[in-house]
Each structure stands twice: as structure tokens, then as C-alpha cells.
Amino acid sequence: MRCLYIDIFDKLTILSDSAKYDVACTSSGVDRSGKKGSIGSAAKAGICHSFSADGRCISLLKVLMTNICVFDCKYCVNRVSNDTVRVAFTPLELAELTINFYRRNYIEGLFLSSGVIKSPNNTVEQMIKALELLRNDYHFGGYIHVKAIPGADSELITRLGLLADRMSINIELPSQESLKLLAPDKTKESILRPMGLISSKIQETSTDLVKYHHVPKFAPAGQSTQLIVGATSDTDHKILTLTEGLYKKFHLKRVFFSAYMPVAEHSLLPALDIKPPLMREHRLYQADWLLRFYGFEAKELLDEQNPNFNLQVDPKCNWALNHLEKFPLEINKAPYEMLLRVPGIGVTSALRILTARRSGPLDFAGLKKIGVVLKRAQYFITCKGKIMEGLKITSDGAIGVLMADQYKLPSHYPEQLSLFNEPLITREDVQQCLTGQI
Amino acid sequence: MSDRTDLVYAYDGSFAGLMCCIFESYDQKENPNLIRPPGVQQSLFDTAKWIETDEHKADRVYNSIPLKISSQAQELVKLGFLTCNPRKELLIYHFLRLGFKHGSKVMTMLTNDAVCSLQKAVRHLTSESHKLTGFLRFSVYGEVLVAVIEPKNLVLPLLSAHFCDRFRNETFMIYDKTHSMALIYREQKAELMFVAELTLPEVEGSEIEYRRLWRQFYKTIAIEGRNNPRCRMTLMPKRYWGQMTEFNETDEQKSRGPDQWRVAETATETLPTSMVSLDSPFSYPTRK
Numbered sequence: 001m002r003c004l005y006i007d008i009f010d011k012l013t014i015l016s017d018s019a020k021y022d023v024a025c026t027s028s029g030v031d032r033s034g035k036k037g038s039i040g041s042a043a044k045a046g047i048c049h050s051f052s053a054d055g056r057c058i059s060l061l062k063v064l065m066t067n068i069c070v071f072d073c074k075y076c077v078n079r080v081s082n083d084t085v086r087v088a089f090t091p092l093e094l095a096e097l098t099i100n101f102y103r104r105n106y107i108e109g110l111f112l113s114s115g116v117i118k119s120p121n122n123t124v125e126q127m128i129k130a131l132e133l134l135r136n137d138y139h140f141g142g143y144i145h146v147k148a149i150p151g152a153d154s155e156l157i158t159r160l161g162l163l164a165d166r167m168s169i170n171i172e173l174p175s176q177e178s179l180k181l182l183a184p185d186k187t188k189e190s191i192l193r194p195m196g197l198i199s200s201k202i203q204e205t206s207t208d209l210v211k212y213h214h215v216p217k218f219a220p221a222g223q224s225t226q227l228i229v230g231a232t233s234d235t236d237h238k239i240l241t242l243t244e245g246l247y248k249k250f251h252l253k254r255v256f257f258s259a260y261m262p263v264a265e266h267s268l269l270p271a272l273d274i275k276p277p278l279m280r281e282h283r284l285y286q287a288d289w290l291l292r293f294y295g296f297e298a299k300e301l302l303d304e305q306n307p308n309f310n311l312q313v314d315p316k317c318n319w320a321l322n323h324l325e326k327f328p329l330e331i332n333k334a335p336y337e338m339l340l341r342v343p344g345i346g347v348t349s350a351l352r353i354l355t356a357r358r359s360g361p362l363d364f365a366g367l368k369k370i371g372v373v374l375k376r377a378q379y380f381i382t383c384k385g386k387i388m389e390g391l392k393i394t395s396d397g398a399i400g401v402l403m404a405d406q407y408k409l410p411s412h413y414p415e416q417l418s419l420f421n422e423p424l425i426t427r428e429d430v431q432q433c434l435t436g437q438i
Numbered sequence: 439m440s441d442r443t444d445l446v447y448a449y450d451g452s453f454a455g456l457m458c459c460i461f462e463s464y465d466q467k468e469n470p471n472l473i474r475p476p477g478v479q480q481s482l483f484d485t486a487k488w489i490e491t492d493e494h495k496a497d498r499v500y501n502s503i504p505l506k507i508s509s510q511a512q513e514l515v516k517l518g519f520l521t522c523n524p525r526k527e528l529l530i531y532h533f534l535r536l537g538f539k540h541g542s543k544v545m546t547m548l549t550n551d552a553v554c555s556l557q558k559a560v561r562h563l564t565s566e567s568h569k570l571t572g573f574l575r576f577s578v579y580g581e582v583l584v585a586v587i588e589p590k591n592l593v594l595p596l597l598s599a600h601f602c603d604r605f606r607n608e609t610f611m612i613y614d615k616t617h618s619m620a621l622i623y624r625e626q627k628a629e630l631m632f633v634a635e636l637t638l639p640e641v642e643g644s645e646i647e648y649r650r651l652w653r654q655f656y657k658t659i660a661i662e663g664r665n666n667p668r669c670r671m672t673l674m675p676k677r678y679w680g681q682m683t684e685f686n687e688t689d690e691q692k693s694r695g696p697d698q699w700r701v702a703e704t705a706t707e708t709l710p711t712s713m714v715s716l717d718s719p720f721s722y723p724t725r726k
Contacts, residue, residue, distance in 0.1 A: 012651055016658045034603040041604045048673070049572040050684060052660035055669025059572075062659060097651070103583065103608070104576045106652050106683065261663050276663055356548040366549035 011087045012097070015063045018077050019113055021263070022170070022226065023256045027059040027108035027143040029221030030165050040102060040109070040141035042165060042221075047108050060111035060145060061101055065089055065127055069115030073183040074266045075172070075231050078115045082264070088117070091130035099138050109143030109165070110134070120151035124160055131163040143221075150190040154197050158218070166221040166253070167198050174239050178232040181268055198223050199250040222253030229284060230260040230277040231269060235307035237298075240287055244298040247291065257284045283309035290316055293347055294340045317343040320380060327380040328387065332361045344377030364388050444471065448486035449527075451475040453519050454496035456527055460534055461495040473527035499534075507537040510545055514560060520592040521559040529556045567596040573678045576610065577638075578645050583610035584638060586681050594621045594630055602628050649683050656684040
């Protein structure tokens with residue numbers, strides 16, 4: 001370890017630089033108003049305070065307590081075998097920085113993670129000290145997202161969770177084999193056990209709350225995790241099925257995906273010069289949205305035969321093209337769940353369609369006014385029994401074109417190519433890439 | 439109803455005044471095709487009819503909205519008045535005409551032009567306000583926090599609740615440069631007032647230090663390999679950047695500021711004493 005004189009400016013630089021690969025920066029999930037004598041509040045929807053040059057939301061002061069680490073995870077910049085400057089925040093420094101950023105409205109709160117100093121327990125104790133200072137001495141009522149350290153005692157994890165709004169443990173690698181290969185100090189068990197603990201603690205305190213009003217809440221904004229995409233050979237199908245399981249089994253609030261950025265050279269890892277699979281990550285986020293808000297199940301989107309997402313067509317459109325028998329849909333009659341399955345109609349416009357239908361039947365001009373993306377939706381809907389004027393397409397034609405597109409076969413219906421002859425990966429797609437927040 | 443097509447109402451620019459325009463149009467069975475606040479240029483041939491503001495008439499119209507339409511409609515009208523839509527008066531007028539005719543059903547008539555445009559204008563307002571709850575930056579002057587914003591819509595009444603709740607033990611001011619208005623919060627009370635101009639003194643050393651730390655954090659947290667300036671621009675349009683610490687490098691070289699207390703005093707001195715309470719429905723400040 002190199003020894004240098006390090007001031008707060010350098011510490012912030014080093015400890016935010018090594019925290020930046022954590023994609024989660026949401027401050028959502030809990031509503032808490034300010035209290036007399038304290039500073040801070042939390043808003044259910046979360047608030048983005050800035051966006052960095054990579055287009056990701058900055059909501060929390062995202063730092064490590066320290067980048068000293070005894071673990072040797074191959075994909076991580078802080079691994080013990082990496083020769084780098086090691087520093088640590090004192091609890092006081094961290095509290096001062098958080099409060100002063102918060103007062104100036106730079107941030108919504110703190111995202112605290114850490115390398116493993118000495119042992120997992122020791123690390124968690126340090127983190128508890130910092131958070132207690134913030135909550136009890138500085139009366140900080142803003143948002144705190146804290147990382148649970150795998151391998152720490154449940155008693156310590158419980159104390160940590162009572163101080164935080166959200167807790168997370170990163171799974172990082174989607175399978176036991178990948179873990180064994182790249183993160184020899186972690187096991188599936190050491191990650192899933194605390195995850196189960198957090199989940200049951202959240203359940204426990206939320207049911208206690210019904211009985212007693214003043215029970216301290218354990219991570220009221222829930223639990224999240226992160227999976228690395230592209231460091232190993234795990235398929236999208238595997239990742240998405242795991243994601244679905246986490247939502248169902250552990251009641252996770254969010255699963256984040258992180259396209260693998262080559263940060264270390266190792267024979268087991270992709271080469272340093274590969275590009276991060278941003279489009280793949282984007283497709284996973286789209287699918288994640290479909291699971292959480294659109295009533296889709298993982299097995300509808302991918303299966304053993306098609307284990308990876310089509311990078312050309314988004315998952316919802318892909319599903320629609322494979323289920324043309326369900327279309328066209330009559331806008332004035334279709335139930336909400338089916339409206340959500342039309343490409344070009346999202347949650348907002350589906351709800352608006354329901355509202356607008358109460359005062360009279362809708363036509364295409366009306367749909368446009370309430371924000372439906374007709375360019376996509378027109379092929380899948382009818383209004384008052386009619387397809388959109390000027391649209392000449394038979395469902396057979398559509399199938400032909402779209403199948404050709406999917407399997408990269410020459411199309412038998414060249415005249416129909418207008419259906420998707422704009423660049424398939426739209427600018428909008430690229431813009432949304434991995435903001436993670438969208 | 440009169441079918442004059444060139445009828446113009448002129449009013450004093452207050453919310454109560456606009457409610458009186460609605461009253462007048464029903465009372466006189468007229469259908470204005472323009473409702474003009476002060477300061478808008480007249481067209482060559484319009485002979486505007488001046489509508490006097492009368493609190494009693496205004497109350498009658500305003501209080502009838504939740505009874506005859508719905509409380510959501512009342513909220514929409516209130517917010518509509520804060521939007522920057524140049525035709526907001528007419529949008530509200532048409533919306534209310536429709537509402538008094540159809541009742542609560544008007545809120546579901548999303549394909550009607552008046553309803554659609556008014557809701558769109560209000561969404562623009564609320565989304566700008568939500569963005570500013572994040573993008574607004576305070577500077578610390580002694581014990582006082584001061585922020586400057588340049589919004590298109592009149593967002594201060596919306597921002598008030600959020601910031602007063604969050605910083606309830608602080609003293610702060612948010613200055614809206616576009617509308618020359620300020621929200622001032624001190625001793626647990628918020629006031630909204632007109633402030634023609636605001637000159638802020640130099641900031642002190644620790645303020646410069648925290649700005650420097652924030653800029654460094656902002657730069658460091660971005661992952662170079664995923665650089666995506668277009669995405670950033672979509673999510674955080676450039677018009678907000680001017681007042682944001684992370685894009686303002688000028689105070690990096692500046693010397694330390696002079697006495698810290700002057701600021702607090704100047705801030706209070708320049709403020710007019712008239713108070714506007716934030717809760718009553720007719721509180722939206724008006725330019726006399």
C-alpha cells in the first residue's frame with residue numbers, strides 16, 4: 001500500500017471513481033416528510049439532481065467508505081491484487097460532505113458502499129458508525145442507500161438496515177459457475193442468505209407497523225441488486241429468469257444491469273478492448289420494465305430456443321410479431337392488459353385510452369392527441385373496426401417482413417419493407433441506453 | 439350568445455381577474471376570442487372590453503368549479519394559470535365553458551382540443567417544476583441559502599411545498615429571474631413576492647470549496663467508456679445548465695468573498711414588505 005498525504009478532494013475523487021460502476025442511483029420508493037429540528041425528506045418517485053456525461057442520473061452521493069479490500073474479484077477495480085492508492089473516509093468526513101452537498105441541493109442523499117476492510121463484520125461496523133452519525137447527530141432525514149456486505153452477521157445487517165432507506169447486495173454474476181470462476185471469495189449462498197434476511201426483515205417491520213405505529217422501519221424503500229452483463233457467457237434467458245425469480249421470491253424493488261466495462265486484464269475475462277454491450281443491456285432493461293409494469297412473464301419473452309434478445313427489435317415488438325394472431329386489437333374494446341401489449345402504447349397512454357373511452361369512442365386522430373406512437377401502433381390496432389387510413393398491409397405480409405427481419409432472411413415482400421425501413425435501432429433507443437432510470 | 443368574432447377582454451392579469459372574465463362572459467352571454475393580460479400588445483383593430491376585478495364575482499366562479507365540475511378540474515385551472523402558454527386564459531376559458539356544460543365528464547374528454555391543450559400545458563409546468571426540485575442549486579451566504587432559477591413556467595408556488603418541507607430549519611430564498619419573483623422562507627414561514635433585481639455578494643471560502651468538490655464528483659462519477667452527451671442533453675436540457683454549479687467554472691479562480699453577513703441583510707432589505715400567503719386560491723401574485 002502506498003502512503004501519501006491525502007486531502008478530502010483526493011479522497012472524494014478516488015472513492016467516487018471506484019464506486020461509479022454501481023449503476024443504481026435511484027432515490028425512489030419512500031415518502032417521508034421533513035421533521036422539526038431535522039434536515040431532509042424523501043419523495044416516492046425519486047429525484048434526479050443531475051445527469052453525468054454518460055447520461056446516467058445522479059441522485060445520490062455515491063462513494064465507497066474505503067477502497068481497501070481483502071477480496072479478489074477478478075472484474076473489480078478494488079480487488080486486493082490491483083496496485084492502486086488506498087484511502088478511507090472517516091465517518092465525520094462522510095457526514096460533513098453529505099450534509100453540505102444536501103443543503104446545497106446537489107443530492108438527494110447518500111449511497112454508501114465499501115470495500116471489505118479486515119472482515120465483513122468490521123466493514124459493516126464502520127458503515128453503521130457513519131450512518132448513525134448522520135442520522136442521530138446531524139438529524140439527516142434524506143435518502144440513504146446502503147450496500148450490505150456479503151458474509152456479515154445478521155445482527156449487524158439488521159442494524160444497518162434500520163438506518164437506511166434501501167439496501168442492496170450485488171449478485172454481479174448470474175450463476176454459481178461464473179462466481180466460482182471470477183469471484184472466488186463469494187458464493188451464491190453468501191449473497192442469497194443476506195438477501196433473504198433483508199427481505200424477511202422488510203416484511204417483518206412492515207407488518208409490525210400495522211400493529212404499532214412507531215416501529216423503526218427496516219429499509220422502507222426495499223431491496224435492489226445488480227447483475228453484470230457480458231463478463232461471462234450467461235444468456236439473456238438466464239439473466240431474465242433470475243431477475244423474475246428475485247422479484248417474486250425476494251420481493252426486490254429493482255434489479256439493475258451493468259454492461260461489463262473491461263477494467264482489468266485477466267485470462268478469464270473478455271479482452272480489455274471490447275466495447276461494453278450497451279444495446280444488450282438496454283434490451284434487458286426494456287424486458288425488466290415489461291416484467292414489472294406490463295404484466296409479461298420471462299418465459300413469454302425468451303426460451304431455450306431463443307435464449308438471447310434480438311438486438312434489432314425491442315422485446316415487446318418482438319413478442320407482438322410472434323403473436324400476430326392476437327392482433328389487430330380494437331382500441332375501443334380491448335382490456336387494459338392487452339392495450340399494454342401493443343407496441344407504441346405504454347402505461348401512460350393505455351391509462352389515457354381507458355379514461356378517454358368513457359366520454360366517447362376513439363379514432364386515430366384522437367389516439368395521436370393523447371400520445372400514442374402511431375408509427376408503431378398502427379399495424380396492430382383498429383379504431384371503430386377500421387384500420388388506419390392509407391395503411392395497406394395484410395397480416396401475412398407483415399409476418400413475412402418481420403420474420404425476414406428477425407432471421408436476417410431476404411424478404412419475400414420487398415414492397416412491405418416500409419414497415420420498418422427506418423433504422424431499427426432508433427436514436428431514442430440509443431439515448432435511453434443504460435440511463436437505468438428511464 | 440353574441441356572435442361577434444373580434445371581442446377581446448382585457449383584465450388585470452390576476453387569477454381573480456380571469457375568473458371575473460368567465461363571470462362576464464356568462465353574465466353578458468358573450469364569447470371572447472381573446473382574453474388579454476396587461477403588457478400584451480394590442481392588434482390593430484381590437485377594441486378591448488376592460489373587465490374589472492371583483493373578489494365577490496371571482497369567488498362565485500371559483501367556488502362553483504368543484505360543485506359543478508370537480509375538484510380535479512379546479513386544480514387543473516389553478517395550475518393552468520401558472521403555465522407559460524401564451525393562450526392560457528383562453529384555454530382555461532374554453533375548458534370551463536365545456537366543464538360547466540358537461541360536468542365532471544370534461545376531465546375524460548382527452549381528445550377535445552381545449553382539454554388536451556390545457557392538460558399538456560399543465561404537464562409542462564409540473565415536469566419543469568419536478569426537474570427543478572433536482573436541478574436547482576443553493577449557495578450558502580452566511581446562514582442563508584440562495585438559489586436562482588430561470589423557468590419558463592411560474593413554478594415557485596409548486597416548489598414552495600417541497601423545499602419548505604425539506605429545509606424547514608433553514609432560511610432560504612429562491613429567485614425566479616424570468617418572472618422577477620422570489621420565494622422567501624424564514625422562521626418557518628414562506629412568502630412569495632416580486633423582486634425586481636437581485637445582486638448577490640461574493641461567496642465565502644467554504645462555499646467555493648464545496649462547489650469545487652461537487653464539480654470534481656460530477657466529473658469523476660461519469661464512466662468514460664459510456665459517454666453519451668445526447669442522452670444527457672435529453673434528460674437535462676441545456677437551458678438549465680446556466681444556473682447549475684457543475685457547469686459553472688468561473689468561481690474556481692475567484693478570490694475569497696468579503697464579509698458573509700452582508701448578504702443576508704441585502705436579501706431582506708431589497709424585499710418588499712407586502713406578503714402573499716401561499717394557501718388561499720387567489721394568492722397567485724399579480725403585477726399591479
